[in-house]
Amino acid sequence: MINKTVKDAHEAVADIPTGAFLMMGGFGLSGIPENCISALLQRDIKDLTIVSNNAGVDDFGIGLLLKKRMVKKMISSYVGENAEFERQLLQGELEVELIPQGTLAERVRAGGAGIPAFFTPAGVGTEVAEGKEIREFDGKQYLMETGLKADFSIIKAWKGDTAGNLIFKGTARNFNPIMAAAGKICIAEVEELVEIGELDPNQIHTPGIYVQRIFEGRNYEKRIEQRTVSN
Amino acid sequence: MLSKNQIAQRIAKEVKNGQYINLGIGIPTLVANYIPDSLEVVLQSENGLLGIGPFPKEEDVDPDLINAGKQTITMLKGSVLFNSAESFAMIRGGHVHLTILGAMEVSENGDIANWKIPGKMVKGMGGAMDLVASAENIIVAMQHCSKSGESKLLTECTLPITGVRCVKKIVSDLAVLEVSPSGGFILKERAPGVSVEEIKEKTSGKLIIEGEVPEMVFD
Numbered sequence: 001m002i003n004k005t006v007k008d009a010h011e012a013v014a015d016i017p018t019g020a021f022l023m024m025g026g027f028g029l030s031g032i033p034e035n036c037i038s039a040l041l042q043r044d045i046k047d048l049t050i051v052s053n054n055a056g057v058d059d060f061g062i063g064l065l066l067k068k069r070m071v072k073k074m075i076s077s078y079v080g081e082n083a084e085f086e087r088q089l090l091q092g093e094l095e096v097e098l099i100p101q102g103t104l105a106e107r108v109r110a111g112g113a114g115i116p117a118f119f120t121p122a123g124v125g126t127e128v129a130e131g132k133e134i135r136e137f138d139g140k141q142y143l144m145e146t147g148l149k150a151d152f153s154i155i156k157a158w159k160g161d162t163a164g165n166l167i168f169k170g171t172a173r174n175f176n177p178i179m180a181a182a183g184k185i186c187i188a189e190v191e192e193l194v195e196i197g198e199l200d201p202n203q204i205h206t207p208g209i210y211v212q213r214i215f216e217g218r219n220y221e222k223r224i225e226q227r228t229v230s231n
Numbered sequence: 232m233l234s235k236n237q238i239a240q241r242i243a244k245e246v247k248n249g250q251y252i253n254l255g256i257g258i259p260t261l262v263a264n265y266i267p268d269s270l271e272v273v274l275q276s277e278n279g280l281l282g283i284g285p286f287p288k289e290e291d292v293d294p295d296l297i298n299a300g301k302q303t304i305t306m307l308k309g310s311v312l313f314n315s316a317e318s319f320a321m322i323r324g325g326h327v328h329l330t331i332l333g334a335m336e337v338s339e340n341g342d343i344a345n346w347k348i349p350g351k352m353v354k355g356m357g358g359a360m361d362l363v364a365s366a367e368n369i370i371v372a373m374q375h376c377s378k379s380g381e382s383k384l385l386t387e388c389t390l391p392i393t394g395v396r397c398v399k400k401i402v403s404d405l406a407v408l409e410v411s412p413s414g415g416f417i418l419k420e421r422a423p424g425v426s427v428e429e430i431k432e433k434t435s436g437k438l439i440i441e442g443e444v445p446e447m448v449f450d
Contacts (some may be wrong), residue, residue: 101361169295175280176327225297228302229287
């Protein structure tokens with residue numbers, strides 16, 4: 001087996017250059033690569049393009065990268081919980097491409113799977129369709145969307161082995177598995193890194209072939225956006 | 232006029248046994264509280280879960296288990312987790328039977344606007360465009376009028392739309408209405424104490440009234 005282990009988040013993100021095209025896993029703050037975001041904050045780089053379903057909150061997640069003005073463009077589906085994001089967007093300081101969530105997921109999946117484009121009904125008749133090819137299949141209209149690939153995809157899993165095989169937990173899975181395949185270099189941070197042979201092959205969600213670097217993260221905060229409890 | 236909870240309660244009566252259902256953020260999330268235990272249904276959360284359970288007790292809160300509104304949740308027995316591409320394959324593939332979501336505006340031909348107010352509010356469409364483009368049945372939960380009293384049931388949407396000709400039914404604080412395939416809001420039920428006249432006055436799009444309009448009945 002090929003050992004993909006790197007020492008820590010700093011080593012994992014050390015060669016990400018200014019202007020890089022990144023993907024980051026997570027839905028809201030669930031399943032985001034906390035360690036890599038912290039390590040990126042200490043790098044002197046900017047003009048990043050980031051594909052991520054959300055943009056964190058003002059003081060956590062990708063919101064921290066936005067605050068430090070490291071991001072040139074976000075490609076997301078929902079940014080509702082980030083006031084700084086909304087401010088930079090409305091002021092024209094940040095480029096933003098808003099994409100329907102399913103289209104975003106499928107563009108990432110397609111990119112990683114070698115599919116250059118596909119047709120989806122989402123967004124037909126809306127401003128999302130502007131400038132895109134429309135085709136009719138069985139009497140219904142669809143628009144063409146293209147696959148997305150990244151220079152680096154940065155993801156977070158629950159458990160992983162040194163060969164890069166990954167298992168996710170709960171809804172922290174979200175975009176992480178599909179982004180693994182769509183990055184030329186996929187960096188995976190995991191809560192628990194184990195030796196090969198310790199994960200049951202029947203239970204692995206993401207095959208290690210997609211992962212180039214893996215390390216065990218530290219001090220996960222796992223902040224909750226909407227703590228909701230029943231009485 | 233109906234409260235938000237009453238809107239949710241009325242929508243719950245539309246739920247049928249055996250359905251897979253996606254509930255949007257806000258009032259639609261409340262619908263889950265009113266689905267009778269006698270019905271076997273499965274709630275889908277587009278961030279990757281089939282089988283949403285009740286909100287957790289304080290000691291059971293798990294940051295790795297949230298719904299699409301980022302609220303902490305639990306899973307019912309028989310739940311299944313999956314990635315975002317799989318989740319929307321279910322949605323676009325027509326496997327989710329019923330979608331309930333909120334709206335800022337609905338037009339008389341069933342267009343819906345709920346994702347953007349140009350220059351003011353940019354939150355994004357999230358999964359709404361995928362849901363409305365694919366679901367076989369879409370019910371909208373909404374306030375009939377804006378805070379300033381303007382009707383939100385219009386001839387044409389004024390805000391950027393989320394989907395075309397997709398809304399089948401609307402439950403507002405004033406009425407239950409169906410969208411006619413040939414255009415127009417068919418008034419089906421009135422909220423308790425609300426007159427047909429008032430609904431007429433507060434509906435800016437074409438309103439179709441067929442005979443006596445009954446008052447909603449709550450169990």
